[in-house]
Amino acid sequence: MTPKEKLITVKEGEDQEVVKSLMYKHRIEKILVLDSKNRLVGLITMxxxxxxxxxPLASRDAxxxxxxxxxxxxxxxxxxxxxxxxxxxxxxxxxxSAHGDSEGVIKVLKFLKRNIQILTLLLEMLQQKMALSSYRIWADAIKVGVGPGLFVQQESLLELGCLNYQQS
Incomplete structure (x- = not known):
């Protein structure tokens, strides 16, 4: 194990260029991140x-x-x-769910919005009317339209949907 005094570390919030230059200088691919009390709070890799x-446009949280x-x-x-x-x-x-307007889906949507309160996206709405009613019960976003499913043959069973071309 590497002794504490030989560890290469950076403080939390350090500039990426500083971190990168330290990694190059010491020929390491991982560097420890410490807080103001010298407690380990993270690890940055090359x-x-x-x-x-x-x-650079990857979605990141706060x-x-x-x-x-x-x-x-x-x-x-x-x-x-x-x-x-x-x-x-x-x-x-x-x-x-293959049927975004079903009673089960609406129950799940209500549960998530009342109890968990995290952004919720609802998939597979067949028509605008269904989408609007789901939106009114707190869906944060919806996808209107039915595409093909690998295991659920929605187009064949319901005689509706949009066949998507997939090249293999």
């Missing part, structure tokens, strides 16, 4: 720096972390799963 340069979304269905254990995801720091919920 890959982190490269990705921030390659993808703490600079990549934003994360999680799909939730209408099945069992939704409440527990949603609460665990919220505690883990998820930024957006996507309600994943």
């Amino acid at each position: 890959k982190d720096i490269e990705k921030s340069i390659d993808y 703490e600079g972390r990549l934003m994360v979304g999680a799909a939730v269905g209408v099945g069992k254990n939704l409440e527990e799963r949603a609460e665990n995801l919220a505690q883990a720091g998820v930024d957006v919920f996507i309600i994943d």
Whole structure:
């Protein structure tokens, strides 16, 4: 193990160029981040720096972390799963269902907005009327239209939808 006095560290909030130059100088690919009380609060890798340069428009939260979304269905254990995801720091919920106007989906949407209060996107609305009614019950965003599903053959069963061309 490396002794404490030989560790290469930076203070929280240090400029990216300073961090990068220290990493080059000491020929390391990872550097520890310390707070004002010298407690470990993070780790920066050269890959982190490269990705921030390659993808400057990546969605990040207030703490600079990549934003994360999680799909939730209408099945069992939704409440527990949603609460665990919220505690883990998820930024957006996507309600994943082939029928966005079903009673189960609306129940899930209401639960998420009343109890978890994280941005919620509702998928697969067939028509404007359905989309507007869902929006009124607190969906933050909606997707109107039905596309093909790999396991759910929506177009065949419902005789509607929009076939999307996918080249393999």
